Amino acid sequence: MSKARIATIWLDGCSGCHMSFLDMDERLIELADKIELVYSPLVDAKEYPENVDVCLCEGAVSNEDDLKKILKVRARTKILVSLGDCAVNSNVPSMRNPFGVEAVCHRAYIENAQLNQQIPKQVIPPLLKNARPIHECVKVDVFVPGCPPSADGIYYVVTELLAGRMPDTASKTRFGA
Amino acid sequence: MNPSAQKTLSVKTLQINGKDVSAREDQTILDVARENGVFIPTLCNLDGLTPVGACRLCLVEVKGSRRLLPACITQVQDNMEVSTNTETLVKYRKMILELLFAERNHVCSVCVSNGHCELQAMAQKLGVDHIRYPYLYPKLAVDASHDRFAVDHNRCILCQRCVRVCDEIEGAHTWDVQGRGTASLVITDLNQPWGTSESCTSCGKCVQVCPTGTLFEKGRASGEMTKREFLPYLTLMREERV
Numbered sequence: 001m002s003k004a005r006i007a008t009i010w011l012d013g014c015s016g017c018h019m020s021f022l023d024m025d026e027r028l029i030e031l032a033d034k035i036e037l038v039y040s041p042l043v044d045a046k047e048y049p050e051n052v053d054v055c056l057c058e059g060a061v062s063n064e065d066d067l068k069k070i071l072k073v074r075a076r077t078k079i080l081v082s083l084g085d086c087a088v089n090s091n092v093p094s095m096r097n098p099f100g101v102e103a104v105c106h107r108a109y110i111e112n113a114q115l116n117q118q119i120p121k122q123v124i125p126p127l128l129k130n131a132r133p134i135h136e137c138v139k140v141d142v143f144v145p146g147c148p149p150s151a152d153g154i155y156y157v158v159t160e161l162l163a164g165r166m167p168d169t170a171s172k173t174r175f176g177a
Numbered sequence: 178m179n180p181s182a183q184k185t186l187s188v189k190t191l192q193i194n195g196k197d198v199s200a201r202e203d204q205t206i207l208d209v210a211r212e213n214g215v216f217i218p219t220l221c222n223l224d225g226l227t228p229v230g231a232c233r234l235c236l237v238e239v240k241g242s243r244r245l246l247p248a249c250i251t252q253v254q255d256n257m258e259v260s261t262n263t264e265t266l267v268k269y270r271k272m273i274l275e276l277l278f279a280e281r282n283h284v285c286s287v288c289v290s291n292g293h294c295e296l297q298a299m300a301q302k303l304g305v306d307h308i309r310y311p312y313l314y315p316k317l318a319v320d321a322s323h324d325r326f327a328v329d330h331n332r333c334i335l336c337q338r339c340v341r342v343c344d345e346i347e348g349a350h351t352w353d354v355q356g357r358g359t360a361s362l363v364i365t366d367l368n369q370p371w372g373t374s375e376s377c378t379s380c381g382k383c384v385q386v387c388p389t390g391t392l393f394e395k396g397r398a399s400g401e402m403t404k405r406e407f408l409p410y411l412t413l414m415r416e417e418r419v
């Protein structure tokens with residue numbers, strides 16, 4: 001059997017979901033026989049490839065770059081998994097939403113900055129009006145809430161998907177878990 | 178249940194999910210369902226407080242009624258045919274929960290009640306793994322003016338347990354609700370900072386019955402706010418003295 005093409009991406013999240021992924025420990029070795037990690041912050045691929053079977057997506061969609069990335073991921077991926085609360089419900093990144101972009105940038109780059117007080121206009125991608133859950137931007141196939149979801153939860157989701165089944169995530173994890 | 182009901186109560190017979198059950202006439206559908214081990218999800222309801230039907234999570238279908246009825250405030254009637262788990266109900270319950278999440282800023286991961294929250298637990302129990310409605314992201318305040326307690330309106334589901342426990346059990350009626358619909362807010366006294374309330378006895382009952390992390394003890398970090406169940410004991414003691 002050919003190996004499943006798996007990817008992971010990291011949008012507006014703290015990398016905790018990726019840490020939890022790594023916490024699968026020795027089970028990663030077992031998974032390595034069944035999957036090929038074709039794109040991830042954990043590997044070196046620079047361009048998100050075509051024909052990805054499953055992509056685990058961490059983080060909310062918070063800036064223009066996140067949005068571009070998730071649109072590309074959706075177009076090139078069969079099963080898109082919202083991994084963790086930021087992806088599922090925009091979680092901590094959404095706590096800026098009630099205040100508006102202008103006030104948030106002012107707080108971060110002017111009020112709280114000691115040097116070079118200015119709001120960046122280049123290199124750093126502009127924030128979207130709200131940090132949003134991924135499913136508000138593109139279709140999501142599997143939701144895995146949790147902050148972060150446990151390694152056991154992620155292992156369960158990945159192995160179920162590899163076996164061709166849709167995981168029942170409510171039995172393994174919840175918002176805030 | 179109701180201590181004043183010393184007069185003889187007649188017995189009603191009805192069906193829940195096709196099974197014959199009997200009930201006292203003063204019981205609600207929820208009471209009878211629970212007595213018979215039938216699960217109906219609830220949030221605003223709390224044993225020992227007058228039911229108000231605020232959350233609508235306990236909706237059931239009753240044959241012959243075109244509306245869905247809240248089980249916690251609907252009294253039993255002879256020959257009622259109640260269904261508690263139809264496709265429609267499962268669908269509406271999820272919708273109700275999702276709307277509660279969409280209405281305020283519920284961030285479970287950083288909430289004092291993470292792991293001890295009835296809203297969070299109910300979402301998991303009913304299989305709500307994401308919210309299909311657009312979030313409102315209202316800008317809401319946190320009032321930390323009280324010496325020992327704080328209220329974070331971002332997490333309130335307007336169940337009114339705090340209002341009822343303060344009025345019915347403590348007898349202070351510090352809490353109330355102002356506004357309409359999604360703009361409603363729980364308030365203390367005449368909508369003034371909690372710390373300046375003259376009626377508040379600082380008993381903390383409201384904090385203990387709040388199903389979410391809205392009302393909490395100061396000094397609790399994320400996940401540290403656990404609640405004590407004291408109402409069954411208080412109501413029992415009071416009934417015995419009647």
Ligand code: SF4
Nearest residue numbers: 333334336337339387
């Ligand atoms: S503060 Fe708590 S107890 Fe009071 S209405 Fe809000 S959620 Fe219910």
Ligand code: FES
Nearest residue numbers: 230232233235249
């Ligand atoms: S439990 Fe019946 S309406 Fe809330």
